[in-house]
Amino acid sequence: MVSTYLSFLWPVITCVLFTLLAPTSSLNGLNGAHKNRREVVVARHGVVATDDGRCSKIGMDVLRAGGHAVDASVAAALCLGVVSPASSGIGGGAFMLNMYAGNATLKMSGILSVAVPAEDLARRGFKVSPNLRKQMEITKLGISADKGLRDVFTLNGNLLEIGDICRNKKLAETLRVISKLGVKAFYNGSIGFNLIKDIQKAGGILTIKDLQRYEVKIREPISSNIMDLKVIGMPPPTSGGASMILMLNILAQYGVSFGVSGPLGIHRRIEALKHAFAVRMNLGDPDFVDLSKVLSDMLSPKFAATLKKAINDNRTFDASHYGDRWNQIHDHGTSHVSIVDRKRNAVSMTNTVNVYFGAVILSPSTGIVLNNEMDDFSMPLNSTSKNLPPPAPANFIRPGKRPLSSMSPTIVLKDGKLKAVLGASGGANIIAGTTEVFLNHFALKMDPLSSVMAPRVYHQLIPNTVLYENWTAVSGDHFEVPAYIRASLEKKGHVLKSIPGATSACQLIVQELETNKGNGGVGRLVGVSDPRKGGFPAGF
Incomplete structure (x- = not known):
């Protein structure tokens, strides 16, 4: 059975966030080394920091063109779904925290057009990164067992190597449709119907009504x-x-x-x-x-x-x-995006398909990697070990419920x-x-x-x-x-x-x-x- 927890244009929450913890003895000689490291950028107008430099650049291009932090976060996240599909994508879920500086009525502007750069990446192809190659190797058996994943991530029966060109033309088409028609094509249109068809063919129980009932939750931080x-x-x-x-x-x-x-x-x-x-x-x-x-x-x-x-x-x-x-x-693999724009609107967003390549199933009709977020629920039947405490009832599965996350x-x-x-x-x-x-x-x-x-x-x-x-x-x-x-x-x-x-x-x-x-x-x-x-x- 394939179970999925799907979201597109992930949950938006107005808020402010920060983190801490680490040894005092960092690597020697790093202080003041900003000019020598591509992992650091100093800027006046806007910054996008992601797990993949290609997606950071796409997000920055959106900011440079006049988009705000939320626009850039969507573009960067869609890009990560293309070049880092083991960790994120529109077949997964996310938590977004954002702060609007001095403009509480700010809306998502140009939200459809930001899908275009990611569509181009998926269609033209992108070079396999060392990180993606490592994730592919870890999931090798699962990729080999699924035709959708094999078609995208293998060549002549072998996994693509670092630097090889990877193309996901079906995902490109999905992003093209979303860029033209918006999310209604995902939840109540051709993409959604094709996705459900593929899920049910694989033995899943998700229905189009499940997609139509899905809603983004907006909560106080x-x-x-x-x-x-x-x-x-x-x-x-x-x-x-x-x-x-x-x-x-x-x-x-x-x-x-x-x-x-x-x-x-x-x-x-x-x-x-x-x-x-x-x-x-x-x-x-x-x-x-x-x-x-x-x-x-x-x-x-x-x-x-x-x-x-x-x-x-x-x-x-x-x-x-x-x-x-x-x-x-x-819970398992994820991808994170941090963004600040010229007006100091800020977005901090983490997205995931859970384990590497999620359910290890790629929808052949849509190019979407399906998540296995259901694995993040606590399972009552898993409480048989005498050496472990029982699972937490607060996180037991219920229809329409969302699982606990880190x-x-x-x-x-x-x-x-x-x-x-x-x-x-x-x-x-x-x-x-x-x-x-x-x-x-x-x-x-x-x-x-x-x-x-x-x-x-x-x-x-x-x-x-x-x-x-x-x-x-x-x-x-x-x-x-x-x-x-x-x-x-x-x-x-x-x-x-x-x-x-x-x-x-x-x-x-x-x-x-x-x-x-x-x-x-x-x-x-x-x-x-x-x-x-x-x-x-x-x-x-």
Whole structure:
């Protein structure tokens, strides 16, 4: 059976977001290296930072042509659906957070025409990137088993190699129709009918009525004032915003920046992360579950202070110490876009098809990769293991319900003005990755590039293991948590395991405010794309 959770022109939420957490010892010599790295761009008018430089450029072209941040986000996301189909696409879902600066009535302008650049990429073809090639190799058996995927990603029975031209002409046609007719063609037109036909042929149960009933949910963002900053994040059904704010409120009890720096600071961050992961599993879709108490707790400095008392600077504990009432979900691959335009409208958007290539089915009629978002629900039948807590009822499947997610799109304000836009890809590791980058920049005062480049640690509570970076990216950059930090963590009882590749990739834009220069508080923008996925930003 194929189950899908579909959305196009993904959920829009007016809000502000930001992230934190990372070792103080970043790669040597990166501070001040902006001019030597394509992963960094400094601009005055607008910046787009994505997982793929081609999509950053397409988004920037929309800004340069007079579009605003939402226009550019749609163009960049559609592009990512073409060149990074293992992680995103219109067959998946997304969370978007956006802030309008001084223009609350701003509407999406030219929203149809922004599909055209992505259509051209899909039709003419694009070079397979190292990141896509890696994802293809991991999903090789699934690609071989599905005719739609084989037709796009193989040649003479072999996977396309790095630099080979990949074409998805059916997706190009789908984007062409959407650019002319709008989303009605997707939900109640030829594209939708063809998509449903392919899904049902593959054994799925989705109907055209399911598509017609789908609606984008617009929700109020959550926010908290931390470190003289206003941090606004995504509300449930994603757990990312509330988990990040809870972590930050816990760590704020130690003082900044000394309290979160060095080996002890990393230990505290891991412990705060474990507490956040325990609490987050009480979240779910607010249309189906009353979240008022747990969400209030997660945003409360008083609740954070209580959890901080359960952190011991000298040791860690097993999962039960953190109140592991429910088993964790393990959401998977994603893609993130951060955008700021000339009027300082900002968008932070994370999109996904869940695991690599989603359901590992490509609709032959439409070229759309189908997601497997249903995997993010908690399953009652999976509670048979005596070694694991039961699944969380708040996230059980119900008709029309949306699954819990780790997506953490974030916007940060300083004195009411835009200060940063960030977020990450990486499934369940998004929360840690985004939080580390935030802490690096705002608590440890690292420059934007170093904040993203610093090696990371992750924890998901279950299993009770610290994952740490020790690998070399295709860019040639080596990411490794220093040995003395690892030794300190092990001494406190942490079980460590190295990870062989990227588990989160962050897109960060920082505005360097210049309030005393007579420019209305508008400063230059510094955008960074994480080299862990080989992306780079674009600006003008």
